[in-house]
Each structure stands twice: as C-alpha cells, then as structure tokens.
Amino acid sequence: MEATLMPPTETASPARQAFLDLRGYLSEQVLGQAALVERLLVALLADGHLLVEGPPGLAKTRAVKALAHGLEVDFQRVQFTPDMLPADLTGSEIFRPEEGAFRFQRGPLFHNLILADEINRAPAKVQSALLEAMAEHQISVGAASHALPRLFLVMATQNPIEQEGTYPLPEAQLDRFMLHTRVDYPDRATTLRIMALARTEARDARELPPPPRRLAQETVFAARREVLALTLAEPVAEYIAALVEATRRPEPYSAQLAEWLRWGASPRAAIAMERGARALAWLDGRDFVTPDDVQSIAPDVLRHRLLLDYGAQARGIGAQACIDELLRQVPAP
Incomplete structure (x- = not known):
C-alpha cells in the first residue's frame, strides 16, 4: 500500500x-x-x-x-x-x-x-x-x-x-x-x-x-478524534493481532522466538500498536494506516512487554532481537 x-x-x-x-x-x-x-x-x-x-x-x-x-x-x-x-x-x-x-x-x-x-x-x-x-x-x-x-x-x-x-x-x-x-x-x-x-x-x-x-x-x-477516525483496513488490523499473538504463541512463526520468549504481550499492546500506528499516519497526512506504520511503532510498543527466557538473557539476546525476528517472520499484508 x-x-x-x-x-x-x-x-x-x-x-x-x-x-x-x-x-x-x-x-x-x-x-x-x-x-x-x-x-x-x-x-x-x-x-x-x-x-x-x-x-x-x-x-x-x-x-x-x-x-x-x-x-x-x-x-x-x-x-x-x-x-x-x-x-x-x-x-x-x-x-x-x-x-x-x-x-x-x-x-x-x-x-x-x-x-x-x-x-x-x-x-x-x-x-x-x-x-x-x-x-x-x-x-x-x-x-x-x-x-x-x-x-x-x-x-x-x-x-x-x-x-x-x-x-x-x-x-x-x-x-x-x-x-x-x-x-x-x-x-x-x-x-x-x-x-x-x-x-x-x-x-x-x-x-x-x-x-x-x-x-x-x-x-x-479534536486531533485525537481525527486520529480515531482514520481508516484501518481489516488486513492491517489482522496484522497487528498476528504480531501480538506471535509473542504469546511463537511456535508457528519461529523456533528461535519460541526458544527466546517466556511471556508475551497483553491485549493492551494491540490497542497501543493500533493507536500509535494511527497517530503516525495522521502526522504523515494520510487518512489510512499502512503496515509500515505498524512496523515503525511496534518496537516501542513491545520492547517493555516481552519477558525473555533466562537462557536467552544469558546469551545476551535482548527484546530488540526478538522484535526484529518477529517482524521478519510474521507476514505483512
């Protein structure tokens, strides 16, 4: 898009x-x-x-x-x-x-x-x-x-x-x-x-x-009302839900994520990702949200919500590596 x-x-x-x-x-x-x-x-x-x-x-x-x-x-x-x-x-x-x-x-x-x-x-x-x-x-x-x-x-x-x-x-x-x-x-x-x-x-x-x-x-x-009025296509909404779901059940997407993640993101993360993507689109002057908006805001939404396995932490793997892998493996519309 x-x-x-x-x-x-x-x-x-x-x-x-x-x-x-x-x-x-x-x-x-x-x-x-x-x-x-x-x-x-x-x-x-x-x-x-x-x-x-x-x-x-x-x-x-x-x-x-x-x-x-x-x-x-x-x-x-x-x-x-x-x-x-x-x-x-x-x-x-x-x-x-x-x-x-x-x-x-x-x-x-x-x-x-x-x-x-x-x-x-x-x-x-x-x-x-x-x-x-x-x-x-x-x-x-x-x-x-x-x-x-x-x-x-x-x-x-x-x-x-x-x-x-x-x-x-x-x-x-x-x-x-x-x-x-x-x-x-x-x-x-x-x-x-x-x-x-x-x-x-x-x-x-x-x-x-x-x-x-x-x-x-x-x-x-007034700006908040305009942000909430932006068009969010169903495939983009499904993409947000899939990203959050993949933090909880990563096995279908990546064996590495399944090994690294101990606890995933809550539904509040999906709401934050949607609203953040809407705000980015509005600031860019668009009346619709794109997958790029979601990918741009996703790291800041997920960084503090992911709990990593102790073994992953011992190997120096951080939340950002998990998010990068997540964005690579979950297909965007």
Missing part, C-alpha cells in the same frame, strides 16, 4: 496544522532526538504514557518541558528518590485548624503533564500510586477517590547506566506505558548545534523561547 502525503498547508485540518507547528517547535528545541519528539506527539495523540530510557544529558527533561511550553497545560516535574512516599505524589489529608476539619491537599499528579524523573528509584508503594493514576486517571487517598485532569500524560525516565539504589518496575506498571523509547547520543554535527543553542540560552537566562502558538487542550482532543 503506497503512502500519499497530504500537503500540510492547503489540506491539513486546523488540528493537524497545529500539531505540525508544534513538531517544528519541538524539533528546534530538542536537537538530535527526532524519534523522541515523534514519540511524545504519538503518546499525546493516542492518550498514552511514555517511558524514555537513555544516559543523562540527552534532553529527556528538556523535551517534555518544551512540550508543556507548547501546550496550554499545567506541568510538574517529580524527582523520584528511594525515600519517597505515595503522599508525595498523590497529596494527603491536611488538618485545617481554622475549620476544625481535614481537607485534601492535592499532590503533583493533579497536573496535565508529569515528568517522572528516574522513576525506577522509587519504592513499590510509590509505584503503586502512580500505577493507579496511569491506569484509571484517578488517585485514591483513604476511602476517597479523586479524578485527575482529562488531559493527563506521564513521561517517565530511567537511566540504564546506574543500577545502585533502583527498583525494577513491575510488569503491571510497565504494561501501562504505551511506549518505551530509547534515546542515544547525537552525532558530532548535532553536538555543535547543541553547543550553539546552549550559548544562546545562556544569554537568555536559560529560558525556552515561546512557541508560535500554544495549543489549547480542545485542539488536542
């Missing part, structure tokens, strides 16, 4: 043109991380959450700050630490002497965009509180539940280098992240551009320049 790009200025909807402007702004502020910028927009369009893994200093924090700068939203960064408590995220009941009663004081989760920095440094109780927020768009304190904002996105980061004082994320929480994106070092030319940008920001008190316009939340919701 051949993809035809829609001219961005003449036929793009107002919502899509606004997202194209936002992508241009993010690309100017986050140099050398085009994949991260794209995945942030995909997560926003698909109403999902994003886990970003990479060494320090690769603009992970800057990316989500720039996104918040380009939207009419509230932003909160939370630095996760081993001594953190659930109330540090959710808030707690505070006694008001003047009222003689307890009142709920909202925590940082009640913002639209949350940067969960070094999420794997927080203990299990804190992870549980975040899991409820990501899964249910609400938090529970005592016997009461409190709804979170309608537009709610968590971008979590973790450092693959330092393992001391970290807690592995439970599989249930990993499954709540729509995408797991890895970022790497930029090339030399991009590093020179980053240095020039840093000199400019030093003169401007390290503030991000204003975007051409800030997207209203209603524009985001």
Whole structure:
C-alpha cells in the first residue's frame, strides 16, 4: 500500500496544522532526538504514557518541558528518590485548624503533564500510586477517590547506566506505558548545534523561547478524534493481532522466538500498536494506516512487554532481537 502525503498547508485540518507547528517547535528545541519528539506527539495523540530510557544529558527533561511550553497545560516535574512516599505524589489529608476539619491537599499528579524523573528509584508503594493514576486517571487517598485532569500524560525516565539504589518496575506498571523509547547520543554535527543553542540560552537566562502558538487542550482532543477516525483496513488490523499473538504463541512463526520468549504481550499492546500506528499516519497526512506504520511503532510498543527466557538473557539476546525476528517472520499484508 503506497503512502500519499497530504500537503500540510492547503489540506491539513486546523488540528493537524497545529500539531505540525508544534513538531517544528519541538524539533528546534530538542536537537538530535527526532524519534523522541515523534514519540511524545504519538503518546499525546493516542492518550498514552511514555517511558524514555537513555544516559543523562540527552534532553529527556528538556523535551517534555518544551512540550508543556507548547501546550496550554499545567506541568510538574517529580524527582523520584528511594525515600519517597505515595503522599508525595498523590497529596494527603491536611488538618485545617481554622475549620476544625481535614481537607485534601492535592499532590503533583493533579497536573496535565508529569515528568517522572528516574522513576525506577522509587519504592513499590510509590509505584503503586502512580500505577493507579496511569491506569484509571484517578488517585485514591483513604476511602476517597479523586479524578485527575482529562488531559493527563506521564513521561517517565530511567537511566540504564546506574543500577545502585533502583527498583525494577513491575510488569503491571510497565504494561501501562504505551511506549518505551530509547534515546542515544547525537552525532558530532548535532553536538555543535547543541553547543550553539546552549550559548544562546545562556544569554537568555536559560529560558525556552515561546512557541508560535500554544495549543489549547480542545485542539488536542479534536486531533485525537481525527486520529480515531482514520481508516484501518481489516488486513492491517489482522496484522497487528498476528504480531501480538506471535509473542504469546511463537511456535508457528519461529523456533528461535519460541526458544527466546517466556511471556508475551497483553491485549493492551494491540490497542497501543493500533493507536500509535494511527497517530503516525495522521502526522504523515494520510487518512489510512499502512503496515509500515505498524512496523515503525511496534518496537516501542513491545520492547517493555516481552519477558525473555533466562537462557536467552544469558546469551545476551535482548527484546530488540526478538522484535526484529518477529517482524521478519510474521507476514505483512
């Protein structure tokens, strides 16, 4: 199926043109991380959450700050630490002497965009509180539940280098992240551009320049409706289902996969793959989804959802090798 790009200025909807402007702004502020910028927009369009893994200093924090700068939203960064408590995220009941009663004081989760920095440094109780927020768009304190904002996105980061004082994320929480994106070092030319940008920001008190316009939340919701209205042909839907099924029952597709995989992806992975592929097609200006869209988003959808056999791990085989084999063996329409 051949993809035809829609001219961005003449036929793009107002919502899509606004997202194209936002992508241009993010690309100017986050140099050398085009994949991260794209995945942030995909997560926003698909109403999902994003886990970003990479060494320090690769603009992970800057990316989500720039996104918040380009939207009419509230932003909160939370630095996760081993001594953190659930109330540090959710808030707690505070006694008001003047009222003689307890009142709920909202925590940082009640913002639209949350940067969960070094999420794997927080203990299990804190992870549980975040899991409820990501899964249910609400938090529970005592016997009461409190709804979170309608537009709610968590971008979590973790450092693959330092393992001391970290807690592995439970599989249930990993499954709540729509995408797991890895970022790497930029090339030399991009590093020179980053240095020039840093000199400019030093003169401007390290503030991000204003975007051409800030997207209203209603524009985001309108874009989401357009994404869900895209055509998804039955063969492409079958392809998504086959990819996810092959992670659970790989024997008909590949003996290697059957040897490597211990546990496959949940139905939530199929939903994430479909919505991510729709978002990519919409950003490219198409009104239909292609197998290429599915193959492009599949690694970030599956990377954190596959559990490998101990023998495969001992031989240095990672999730990416499994995904590459999966995409080779499952026939595309």
